Amino acid sequence: MTDQHWVNLDELEALAMKKLPKMVWGYYSSGSESEATLRDNRAAFLRYNIMPRLMVDVSKVDTTLTLFGEKLDFPLLIAPMAYHKLANPEGEVATARAAAACRIPMIQSTMATVRKEEVAQAAKGAPFLMLQLYVTKNRDFCRNLIMGAQKAGYKAIAVTVDAPRLGHREADERDSFHLPEGMAPVELDSLVSAEEHARQATGDEPKSAVARVFYNQMDSALTWDFVAWVRAFSSMRILVKGILSPFDALRAVEVGVDGIIVSNHGGRQLDFAPATLDCVANIKRAIGDTVPLLMDGGVRRGTDILKALALGADAVCVGRPILHGLAVNGQQGVQDVIKMMRRDFEQAMRLSGCPSLKSITRDKLLKQGEPLSRL
Numbered sequence: 499m500t501d502q503h504w505v506n507l508d509e510l511e512a513l514a515m516k517k518l519p520k521m522v523w524g525y526y527s528s529g530s531e532s533e534a535t536l537r538d539n540r541a542a543f544l545r546y547n548i549m550p551r552l553m554v555d556v557s558k559v560d561t562t563l564t565l566f567g568e569k570l571d572f573p574l575l576i577a578p579m580a581y582h583k584l585a586n587p588e589g590e591v592a593t594a595r596a597a598a599a600c601r602i603p604m605i606q607s608t609m610a611t612v613r614k615e616e617v618a619q620a621a622k623g624a625p626f627l628m629l630q631l632y633v634t635k636n637r638d639f640c641r642n643l644i645m646g647a648q649k650a651g652y653k654a655i656a657v658t659v660d661a662p663r664l665g666h667r668e669a670d671e672r673d674s675f676h677l678p679e680g681m682a683p684v685e686l687d688s689l690v691s692a693e694e695h696a697r698q699a700t701g702d703e704p705k706s707a708v709a710r711v712f713y714n715q716m717d718s719a720l721t722w723d724f725v726a727w728v729r730a731f732s733s734m735r736i737l738v739k740g741i742l743s744p745f746d747a748l749r750a751v752e753v754g755v756d757g758i759i760v761s762n763h764g765g766r767q768l769d770f771a772p773a774t775l776d777c778v779a780n781i782k783r784a785i786g787d788t789v790p791l792l793m794d795g796g797v798r799r800g801t802d803i804l805k806a807l808a809l810g811a812d813a814v815c816v817g818r819p820i821l822h823g824l825a826v827n828g829q830q831g832v833q834d835v836i837k838m839m840r841r842d843f844e845q846a847m848r849l850s851g852c853p854s855l856k857s858i859t860r861d862k863l864l865k866q867g868e869p870l871s872r873l
């Protein structure tokens with residue numbers, strides 16, 4: 499296996515681990531505490547089998563869909579992740595160019611290391627961009643960020659609601675995680691100095707600079723009235739990211755969100771939160787077709803995408819593999835990840851007898867323990 503040759507995302511992950519400094523690898527790869535949720539996100543996909551239906555014409559498979567009025571080539575988005583420049587000096591520009599080349603949407607993190615206007619420029623050709631929003635205590639700052647994204651042409655904001663505090667990631671504590679000098683989440687620069695992100699902890703402070711900055715700046719008093727607050731000044735679509743309970747999903751729809759992202763933050767927030775795949779069907783049952791339902795967490799194979807869709811997701815978001823591709827081979831590495839996922843998803847559709855996204859239904863899946871007679 500050389501830098502250029504990997505045949506699945508596990509092999510790519512191994513290459514990224516070798517390439518990245520230990521502190522960065524620890525930050526990217528870890529989950530919170532005992533990492534039970536991180537592991538379960540993957541394990542959940544293994545709990546489902548796919549029952550193929552045969553003698554179906556799959557000479558052509560249609561993977562396209564329309565999301566928020568835009569056509570996507572296949573049901574995949576890039577999940578928001580902080581600090582792409584830790585993986586590659588081009589940072590989010592390389593990721594955005596890859597999204598454009600593969601015609602999939604990218605969700606940019608509030609903690610991006612490249613300004614949103616520059617990302618928007620690089621993403622020209624992508625179906626759309628979303629800005630993930632961490633809600634700061636300083637609401638003027640937050641309003642300006644949203645309005646800036648609207649002006650830059652972003653289609654939506656995805657408000658992360660699973661992080662009243664940053665999850666306790668032990669690798670970051672052990673490594674005293676901090677950004678290298680000269681690198682900073684640029685959208686935050688009027689609130690927090692670059693030195694603060696690069697500073698090592700002193701005294702009783704959280705050892706991780708990410709956790710410290712998060713604690714100081716982000717609003718742990720966030721409640722559902724935030725959606726109405728945004729609606730009052732912005733016409734952008736509003737999604738909430740981090741929903742696991744069907745009750746929260748219903749509440750989100752009641753307050754008027756435009757979409758839901760079922761997520762446990764890649765196992766980085768509440769440890770022992772359920773695997774996201776296990777939450778999808780319940781949430782779909784609760785909200786029906788009211789708003790698009792996205793999910794993320796542990797999606798690594800084409801068959802994973804098929805399983806998520808069969809349980810009710812409209813599309814999936816992919817996190818860490820994008821950073822791995824970026825670390826190993828920049829923009830091309832990200833494109834290779836997306837292309838592989840697309841190829842493998844098409845393969846899964848063909849081999850299971852699903853020529854269209856609509857034909858990917860729950861009755862194609864068998865959960866561990868369910869009798870074959872269920873089908």
Ligand SMILES: Cc1cc2nc3c(=O)[nH]c(=O)nc-3n(C[C@H](O)[C@H](O)[C@H](O)COP(=O)(O)O)c2cc1C
Pocket residue numbers: 525526527539577578579580607608609630658739761762763764765766794795796797815816817818819
């Ligand atoms: C290194 C890293 C940084 C992340 N940064 C953010 C972020 O800034 N905002 C956010 O809402 N989620 C963030 N996430 C969570 C992802 O958006 C996503 O929920 C998760 O990574 C999906 O799981 P996966 O990595 O198994 O695909 C981050 C995840 C990782 C691994």
Ligand SMILES: CCCCCCC(=O)C(=O)O
Pocket residue numbers: 580609664708709711712763766
């Ligand atoms: C103030 C810095 C917060 C960065 C958090 C990024 C993130 O969500 C993660 O999971 O890490």
